[in-house]
Amino acid sequence: MNKRIWLSAPAMCGKEIEFINQAFKENWVAPLGPDVDAFEDEMCNYISAKHAVAMTTGTAAIHMALKYIGVENGDVVFCSSLTFAASCNPIMYQNAVPVFIDSEPETWNMSSVALQKAFDKYPNPKAVIVVNLYGQSADMDKILEICDNYNVPIIEDAAESLGAIYKGKASGTFGKFGVLSFNGNKIITTSGGGMLICPDEISKKRILKWITQSRDEARHYEHSELGFNYRMSNICAGIGRGQLTAIGERISRKKEIYDTYKKAFSNINSIEMMPVCDYGEPNYWLSCMTIKVGCKINPTDIIDALEKENIESRPIWKPMHLQPFYKKYDYFTHDSDVSADIFERGLCFPSDVNMTNDDVQRIIEIIRGRF
Ligand SMILES: *Cc1c(COP(=O)(O)O)cnc(C)c1O
Numbered sequence: 281m282n283k284r285i286w287l288s289a290p291a292m293c294g295k296e297i298e299f300i301n302q303a304f305k306e307n308w309v310a311p312l313g314p315d316v317d318a319f320e321d322e323m324c325n326y327i328s329a330k331h332a333v334a335m336t337t338g339t340a341a342i343h344m345a346l347k348y349i350g351v352e353n354g355d356v357v358f359c360s361s362l363t364f365a366a367s368c369n370p371i372m373y374q375n376a377v378p379v380f381i382d383s384e385p386e387t388w389n390m391s392s393v394a395l396q397k398a399f400d401k402y403p404n405p406k407a408v409i410v411v412n413l414y415g416q417s418a419d420m421d422k423i424l425e426i427c428d429n430y431n432v433p434i435i436e437d438a439a440e441s442l443g444a445i446y447k448g449k450a451s452g453t454f455g456k457f458g459v460l461s462f463n464g465n466k467i468i469t470t471s472g473g474g475m476l477i478c479p480d481e482i483s484k485k486r487i488l489k490w491i492t493q494s495r496d497e498a499r500h501y502e503h504s505e506l507g508f509n510y511r512m513s514n515i516c517a518g519i520g521r522g523q524l525t526a527i528g529e530r531i532s533r534k535k536e537i538y539d540t541y542k543k544a545f546s547n548i549n550s551i552e553m554m555p556v557c558d559y560g561e562p563n564y565w566l567s568c569m570t571i572k573v574g575c576k577i578n579p580t581d582i583i584d585a586l587e588k589e590n591i592e593s594r595p596i597w598k599p600m601h602l603q604p605f606y607k608k609y610d611y612f613t614h615d616s617d618v619s620a621d622i623f624e625r626g627l628c629f630p631s632d633v634n635m636t637n638d639d640v641q642r643i644i645e646i647i648r649g650r651f
Contacts, residue, residue: 285591285639286632288465288566293526299518311492313514319521323475326524327442327450329458331478333487334512334520338439338461338474342409343370344487344510345435345457345476351376351406358398360390360411360418360437361599361611362619366461367411367437368600379405380601380611383619387557388568389418391614395426398612408434412441412451413597414554414628415467415534415565420446420454435459439474442467443531443563451563452477462516467530467565468523470516533633534564537640541567541629544644548651550575568596570625577650579627585646586630596626 299315308314320332335341351357353375359368361380371378381398384391390410398405408427410418420436427434436455438444444451452458458477462470478484489495494507512520538553545551554568571577579595586593599619601611630643 282590285630285635285643287592287594287628287630289632289634290464290469290471291526291530291633293522293529295525296519296522299521300515303514303518308514311509311511311513313517315514315517315521316512319512319517319524320475322521322524323460326527327452327477329450329453329477331481331484333476333478333484333491334517335474335476335491335510336512337366337472337510338437338459338463339366339370340491340508340510341457341459341461341474341476342367342435342437343373344490344508345459346370346374346376346407347490348483348487349407349433349435349456355406356402356404357407357409358395358402358405359409359600360413361601362388362413362597362622363411363437363600364439364597365600365603366439367409368606371409376406378600378606378609380599380606380609382612382614382617383413383622384419384614385618386555387416387419388413388554388622389416390423391618392419392422392426394612394614395423398610399426399430401610401612403430405430405432408432409437410434410455411437411439412444414562414568415441415444416554416557416562417441417444417446417451417454417560419557419559424454433457439463439466440565441563443527444561446560462520462523467534467563468520468527470512470520470523473512473516473520475512530633531563534567534631537631537633537635538564538567540637540640541569541644545569545647548648550577550651564631566631567629569627569629570622571627573625579625582627582647582650585650586643589642589646591630591643591646593630594628596623596628598623
């Protein structure tokens, strides 16, 4: 059997282990330490942000953004439907009510048409969670304009889009809060981790306190607020610092993989690659496609054919409004149900930067063989 090809596996550059060794030498094996602060600074530098808090997960970062905005019992929060459940689960942690927003076909991301429909029915949501899917920014100008009209803060879920650009500015810096993830399959990883980009020092300090168990200033343990244990460990931050030095190479390789698929399938009429919008540059985290309406082949045929060769691919995220847990909540479509359609016809190709060019060619041949 050929060695397994993964959808998107971690790729170490070598610097990570140096940071870890240094941390061991100095015994900074704890959920604090110099690498945590340095990782935040270096990330801010990379995306031109000012205030960031490193956490255990991206999910925790969304949770704390919602809490800081004041989302609580019964509040309405809008969220992209076409996403991973981590985007909206924290809405439930706050006992709030999610309302799901469809995608637009041009970007696969939040539709401003659907968003406006949602505001027409719910003019007072507490927050809007906008997801940048598979490494490409949503069309933020259109979304910001509507949210500004209603004076509602945006939480930009950039968990999949670190390194992407929208109109010259880094993904993750458009909302009141920006969310990054360093889970194992993301563009860079800390094995597990996340970061919250904050609007100012006040919010950063407050959130930092919450995620370290809300200790008040006192010699004994004094708590006047509910606390969480969400701080990133110094070891994870060391991995992140190493990873960040190689993010440019990772994005170039991801783009090469996308371009190779695009070129190879340009003469197969039934395959449409996920659109790349000219308002920016994605990080090409995953190469995705849809199969044209009317074609007899469906995504599972391709997933099965690849799996037979020990190659991992996967369906597009199943939209939240179709999930058993979330389907009772309100949902606003673009015109037809765009996110459901992308899910039905869509697929994520193997996009692992560890693949060789030969691996990519082999994958292309297997897929070609189905058409
Ligand atoms: C990965 C991911 C998250 C959160 O990630 P964690 O695994 O909690 O770090 C949030 N939103 C989206 C869209 C993601 O893909």
